[in-house]
Amino acid sequence: MAVLHDIRAAIAAVLAAENGTSSGPADYITAAHSAVDALVGRNDPAFDARSPDPGDARGALGQLNDLLDHEATPPFVPALHGVQINLLAAVASLQDALKARSLDGFQENASDALENLEIAQGRSSQYDVLGGIAGAIANTRLGVPDDARIADGCAAPHRPGFGVSHGWLAWRAVKRGHTPVATGGYASVKMENDMMILYTTAAPMVQQHCTRHADAKAAAAPALIKAAVPAATTPLYTTAQAARGKAVYAANCASCHGTNLQGVAAPAIAGSAFLKTATTNKYTVSILDTIVTQNMPFNNPASLKPGQYADVMAYLLASNCYPAGKMAFPSDPKPGFGTAIVGVQAHPAGTPDAKGVCPVK
Ligand code: HEC
Known part of the structure; x- marks a missing residue:
């Protein structure tokens, strides 16, 4: 909430700067400094103590x-991470704006900053998804009041409360006739029994996770009996698939994640740093697959063919030094597939470069 508040303050300051043309440069320069102040905080070198914060x-x-x-x-x-990237870009544009020699130059850079700030704040897109910090709040348990009644987001709502699963907010159920506080981010509404159920934009993904999770649990029970199987990484893709995936990556992902997968406008998705984050965040291969198939390419989610997604997943695993095998990465993963947490491979397949990325031919 504090992040959202600061971003809104910065947006207000940039708007003031852009509209401050009549009162001369001094005013809009002060306003732009204020916007930077709201974003960076008092301890950052970019903070300007002479401007209001x-x-x-x-x-x-x-x-x-x-x-x-x-x-x-x-x-x-x-x-x-997406919010962070956009805020950093906004600060950079604002600093360019402050260096601009003309009013036009100033406004151009200030407009760029505003664009990044709006993305960081979150707005509904043509896919009806709220991104940014507002989306993160609306779609996760961050959007659930502290004292609210929480239910299992995998189950159907039985009484008023918030349905949460794995940190995601899937639904909110309120008594019929009760007006919910508008937090935004609700994608659909259903009337059931005497309740109004508001499903968030995260609901379909939560549902998918729940199904896989339940199936995986059922599959795991007999697996315990033959627990003697060593915990070595099972090959999850083929070499041919990874090679095809390399082309899919170059055409659809490299513009944001970089040709070397180290990130440009988006986070790194291969190498030691990424693998460390993935392990800390308990990303399984299946979660990674869900992120990629449902949210990527970020500017056009779910736009590739299932086979292309499987190929690009193979390329991601290969770049992260996972071993190749005889089984292809599935475009329709069965329950229990990819449940291991993503991390640095004890026996990397290939020779990792300085960043821990394995080159793929
Ligand atoms: C338009 C820019 C853009 C494109 C194109 C794009 N991504 Fe992303 N990607 C992002 C951003 C931004 C994030 C951070 C996620 C967020 O903020 O929701 C991200 C996150 C990810 C993550 C999760 C990383 C993490 O640390 O959580 C993976 C994996 C990923 N992208 C893979 C892909 C793949 C594979 C493709 C191509 C099919 C692709 N991306 C295309 C911008 C992009």
Whole structure:
């Protein structure tokens, strides 16, 4: 909430700067400094003590870092990384704006900053998904009041409360006639018994996770009996698939994640740093697959063919030094597939480079 507050303060300051043309450069420069202040916080070198600070002492980025340090829960970490990237871009544009020699140059950079701030704040897109910090709050248990009644998000709502699973908020059930507080992010509404059920945009994904989880549990029970199987990494894809995936990656992912998978506008998705985050956040291969198939490419989610997604997943695993085998990465994973947590391979398949990425031919 503090992050959202700081971002809103920065947006207000940039708007003031853009509209401040009549009162001369001094005013809009002060306003732009204020926006930077709201984003970076008092301890950052970019903070300008002479301008008013509409945010709090830590600034949006400081608050965000705190969240990323403490809330190592898969659902909101990727969203928070997205917010972070956009805030950093906004600060960079604002600093360019302050260096601009003309009013036009100033406004151009300020508009760029505003664009990044709006994305960081979150807005509904053509896919009806709220992104940014507002989306993260609305779709995760961050959006559940402290004293609220919480139910299992995998189960159907039986009485008023919030349905949460793995940190995601799937639904909110309220008594019919009761007006819910508008937190946004609800994708659909259903009337059932005497309740109104509001499903969040995260609901379909939660549902999918629940199904896989339940099936995996059922499959795991007999597996315990033959527990003598060593915990070595089972090959999850073929070499040919990874090679095809390399082309899919170059065409659909490299613009944001970089040709070397180290990130440009988006986080790194291969190598030691990524694998460490993945392990900390308990990303399983299956969670990674869900992120990729449902949210990527970020600017056009779920737009690739199932086979292309499987190929690009193979390429991701290969780049992260996972061993190849005889079985292809499935485009329709069966229950129990990919339940191991993603991490650094004890016996990397290939020679990792300095960043821990294995080259794929
Ligand atoms: C338009 C830019 C863009 C494109 C194109 C894109 N991504 Fe992403 N990707 C992002 C951003 C931004 C994030 C951070 C997630 C968030 O904020 O929700 C991300 C996150 C991810 C993550 C999760 C990383 C983590 O640390 O949680 C994976 C894996 C991923 N992308 C894979 C892919 C793959 C594979 C493709 C191509 C099919 C792709 N991305 C295309 C922008 C992009």
